Amino acid sequence: MRTLFAPATGSLPRSWRLTRVQTASCGMGGGEEIAAELLAQIQVCQNAADLADRPGDPPAGRAELRSVLAPPYRGRRFVHLAHDHYGRLLGYARLGVYSAFHHELAHGALTVHPAARRHGVGSALLGALAASAKANGRGRLVLDGPRNAATDGFARSWGLHVGGCDLRSxxxxxxxxxxxxxxxxxxxxxxxxxxxxxxxxxxxxxxxxxxxxxxxxxxxxxxxxxxxxxxxxxxxxxxxxxxxxxxxxxxxxxxxxxxxxxxxxxxxxxxxxxxxxxxxxxxxxxxxxxxxxxxxxxxxxxxxxxxxxxxxxxxxxxxxxxxxxxxxxxxxxxxxxxxxxxxxxxxxxx
The missing domain is CATH 3.40.630.30 (Gcn5-related N-acetyltransferase (GNAT))
Structure with a gap:
């Protein structure tokens, strides 16, 4: 499953706060599993985003989400979370820093709830991803995301360029x-x-x-x-x-x-x-x-x-x-x- 990044359409403004949690460090001394309550919030956010961006797709299940939130390779994965002052999850981003393959790269993706788009949530999450990647000694951040007008505009505003494209079939x-x-x-x-x-x-x-x-x-x-x-x-x-x-x-x-x-x-x-x-x-x-x-x-x-x-x-x-x-x-x-x-x-x- 590929998670999405970048705002697409706007709605009501909300105040929000950004946190970061390390969810796993498997293969490097063990790690913690993401809490069930937080996973439930991420599932709600992801399914709302998919309903807006990928209509007709089956909703994401918790096992599927757990798999993308844990490191698929040896190394660490971080999850950055944007909440409003009520504690509601407005968006989340994941970052993978792996010990195998491209050692200079960090791999990430971000998802913003449709109701929170165009209010800076995606930009704050991307900023957190970039800072975290740099703090972990990586020189480039690679994000998976859909290719459309909204993500093109978001990418240009951050100085991102397309390194490659995949067709989902x-x-x-x-x-x-x-x-x-x-x-x-x-x-x-x-x-x-x-x-x-x-x-x-x-x-x-x-x-x-x-x-x-x-x-x-x-x-x-x-x-x-x-x-x-x-x-x-x-x-x-x-x-x-x-x-x-x-x-x-x-x-x-x-x-x-x-x-x-x-x-x-x-x-x-x-x-x-x-x-x-x-x-x-x-x-x-x-x-x-x-x-x-x-x-x-x-x-x-x-x-x-x-x-x-x-x-x-x-x-x-x-x-x-x-x-x-x-x-x-x-x-x-x-x-x-x-x-x-x-x-x-x-x-x-x-």
Whole structure:
């Protein structure tokens, strides 16, 4: 789930106060869980914002919110809160400072209740995010947010620029066309037409005997030997991600195509759900040496097939992909994903 940032429409002015709490520091000596009462306030704020900005989307559940408020990687996550003098939550922002990957970056997002927009709440939260990122030794702040006229104007006023854009696409899991597509793709895979690769899947934590192969495959997507600020995956990082998802209440699923001759994962695709109705498809990776063989659509189809069995009430599956990644967008269209909206990674030098 991507939370939103920036005001869009105005309403009644309110006085408010800004606080900051550290909600977790998992992997660095332990940490505290966000209080149930505060999580309930955040849920009300987020669902009000989604109703205004993303009409038709299912409301965010608490497990889903817990997952975005806890660090997905080893490190710390802070939550900044804007309250009025009655103690009502007008907006919140999260900041991630991680020990893996881009060491100079802090990652954030902010949400403002529709009733509190255009009264400086978003600006104060963004200021708090920037100050917190700087205090934690980071030189750049990256914010996830929707790309529209309101966020463009807000970003310009703060000197933010777009570092990249993702297209959010949605798959209707009850579509007859999807089931027809799966019926054509999966038999080919079972008959070995994916190059004698072995389809495998698991729910939750990766089996120990596949962990090294999983790390190698993830590194082919995330690691960059030419960028010393990007560190490879480790067993500790993978296990942390799994524990964080489990603690939040997410149910995770992974499908892969294994090369039995080498023990390598040629391709993998992952997804999770919090409420059993809406899912999010995460990484889809094809290792460079195996590309050009149609494996992306096969592994994604295999994952979707497993989701339909494991989560029979799942209605939709969302995914985010770079707008420049024409190959994976074509794979998505072939499976039946439809574009929903565009999200930007806004960058601020601090």
């Amino acid at each position: 949605r798959l209707d899991l009850n579509s007859a066309a999807l089931h027809a597509k799966l019926a054509t793709v999966l038999p080919e895979q079972r008959q070995g037409r994916a190059g004698n690769l072995l389809p495998m899947r698991w729910a939750g934590a990766c089996p120990e005997y596949l962990l090294d192969a999983l790390i190698d495959t993830l590194d082919s997507l995330h690691a960059d030997p030419d960028d010393p600020g990007v560190t490879p995956f480790t067993e500790a990082e993978v296990r942390h991600r799994e524990r964080a998802a489990w603690s939040a209440g997410l149910r995770e699923y992974t499908a892969c195509l294994l090369d039995p001759a080498t023990g390598r994962m040629a391709a993998l695709s992952t997804a999770h759900t919090a409420d059993g109705m809406r899912g999010e498809q995460n990484e889809t990776v094809v290792v460079p040496e195996y590309r050009g063989r149609g494996l992306a659509i096969r592994v994604k189809a295999y994952l979707v097939s497993e989701l339909l069995t494991a989560e029979p009430n799942l209605r939709v599956l969302d995914t985010y992909n770079a707008v420049s990644n024409t190959r994976i967008l074509a794979v998505n269209r072939s499976l039946g994903f439809e574009p929903v909206d565009t999200h930007a990674a806004w960058t601020l030098a601090i």
